[in-house]
Amino acid sequence: MTGAILFHELTARQRIAALADAGSFTELLPPPERLTSPYLAQLGIPVSFDDGLVIGHARIGGKKIYLAAQVGQFVGGAVGEIHGAKLTGLFKAAARDKVPCVLVIESGGVRLHEGSSGEIAIAETMRAIFECRALKVPTIAVIATDIGAFGGIGILSTCCDFRIMTEHGRLGISGPIVIEKWMGKKAYDSANRALVWKTSGGKTKYLLGDADALVHDTADAVRDGISKFLGKSSAVSLTSVKSRQKELEKRLKKFGATSDPNAVWKSMGVRDIEAASLASGPEFAALAKRGK
Amino acid sequence: MEKFTKSFPSKPLGAKTAKPWALAGVVGSGNLEVLVERGGKPSDAMECHVETSIPGYKASWLAALADFAHHYPAGGTKVTINDQGAPPVLVNLRLRQAYDHLTKGDK
Numbered sequence: 001m002t003g004a005i006l007f008h009e010l011t012a013r014q015r016i017a018a019l020a021d022a023g024s025f026t027e028l029l030p031p032p033e034r035l036t037s038p039y040l041a042q043l044g045i046p047v048s049f050d051d052g053l054v055i056g057h058a059r060i061g062g063k064k065i066y067l068a069a070q071v072g073q074f075v076g077g078a079v080g081e082i083h084g085a086k087l088t089g090l091f092k093a094a095a096r097d098k099v100p101c102v103l104v105i106e107s108g109g110v111r112l113h114e115g116s117s118g119e120i121a122i123a124e125t126m127r128a129i130f131e132c133r134a135l136k137v138p139t140i141a142v143i144a145t146d147i148g149a150f151g152g153i154g155i156l157s158t159c160c161d162f163r164i165m166t167e168h169g170r171l172g173i174s175g176p177i178v179i180e181k182w183m184g185k186k187a188y189d190s191a192n193r194a195l196v197w198k199t200s201g202g203k204t205k206y207l208l209g210d211a212d213a214l215v216h217d218t219a220d221a222v223r224d225g226i227s228k229f230l231g232k233s234s235a236v237s238l239t240s241v242k243s244r245q246k247e248l249e250k251r252l253k254k255f256g257a258t259s260d261p262n263a264v265w266k267s268m269g270v271r272d273i274e275a276a277s278l279a280s281g282p283e284f285a286a287l288a289k290r291g292k
Numbered sequence: 293m294e295k296f297t298k299s300f301p302s303k304p305l306g307a308k309t310a311k312p313w314a315l316a317g318v319v320g321s322g323n324l325e326v327l328v329e330r331g332g333k334p335s336d337a338m339e340c341h342v343e344t345s346i347p348g349y350k351a352s353w354l355a356a357l358a359d360f361a362h363h364y365p366a367g368g369t370k371v372t373i374n375d376q377g378a379p380p381v382l383v384n385l386r387l388r389q390a391y392d393h394l395t396k397g398d399k
Contacts, residue, residue: 011318012318013315017398030313031313031315031325031327032312032313032327032329034372036374044293044345045345046293046319046343046344046345046374046375046376047319047343047374048318048319048325048374049315049325049327049372049374071318073318073319073320073323074318074319074320
């Protein structure tokens with residue numbers, strides 16, 4: 001169905017169809033249920049039948065999973081009350097049924113029109129994710145578009161066991177424009193695509209260990225990436241949290257004063273910056289030794 | 293926002309469709325989503341519900357929907373649209389995509 005179309009060019013529903021085994025996806029709360037945002041309607045903003053999130057269950061390589069994809073084109077994939085409730089419910093169902101949960105992310109975070117509901121929903125979803133992790137139920141986030149994972153959804157993605165990224169994907173808390181507004185254009189130029197991708201893009205996130213896999217921008221590569229993590233989980237314990245904190249302190253010490261993202265790549269073992277910039281997915285990974 | 297409901301005469305839809313409902317498009321700038329479902333009434337009309345963020349273009353909407361109902365056997369379908377400023381040509385394309393998915397499936 002997708003042919004040569006790149007994963008980041010697909011819509012949320014196309015992504016789900018391309019990832020799941022043929023005909024295996026069953027949507028929960030589908031569009032005919034018309035669960036739309038009451039807040040957007042009050043503000044005179046168009047609503048969407050799925051409120052920007054498609055959820056359901058499916059199979060990947062024969063294994064049952066819960067699967068969700070955010071619709072980035074609808075208010076930036078942002079999380080409102082309905083969208084958030086669907087997200088929370090899906091991870092709770094994953095914990096209840098001990099079935100892995102995969103979230104294809106495309107979101108700038110909380111939807112400001114319904115901010116409090118969105119914030120609460122993200123916090124509740126994080127709790128559900130940790131419920132899954134306590135039960136060793138794999139939780140996997142896929143970040144493959146330039147809308148990426150920012151704000152509350154950026155944080156939420158890092159709560160999952162594993163993150164799969166493509167070079168198009170971006171991960172962060174404050175988006176580039178927000179950083180520029182606060183720090184000034186001299187400190188961070190959000191129009192400088194090379195700078196933006198080398199600070200928040202998939203390649204850098206993979207080098208730093210924030211992404212667990214860097215894959216090609218195709219549905220097949222993303223699906224293979226997901227398959228590799230389906231039987232695994234990463235335990236949460238006081239020891240693991242403390243050692244992660246130490247790693248982050250080291251990273252801050254090492255790179256805190258760096259203004260050139262190439263210096264970060266170099267110190268992570270990338271010898272030829274130009275070749276690495278042009279390489280993609282596993283070829284990039286082969287050019288660098290990864291620090292985690 | 294502008295909201296309206298209207299039925300357009302159309303030949304009845306076939307007894308069998310690939311799915312009970314189909315969706316095409318996304319609510320984004322200059323785009324729209326079209327949900328087509330079986331079970332609209334009566335069986336010789338296409339029942340339409342439109343919500344659009346751009347008021348003042350009802351005549352164009354009615355013309356685009358009437359044209360579709362005239363060219364496709366869509367009687368007995370219920371069409372619901374969430375629009376964020378799509379041009380008429382895109383409205384027609386999404387209607388056809390949703391109708392195709394309903395009658396023939398996603399492939």
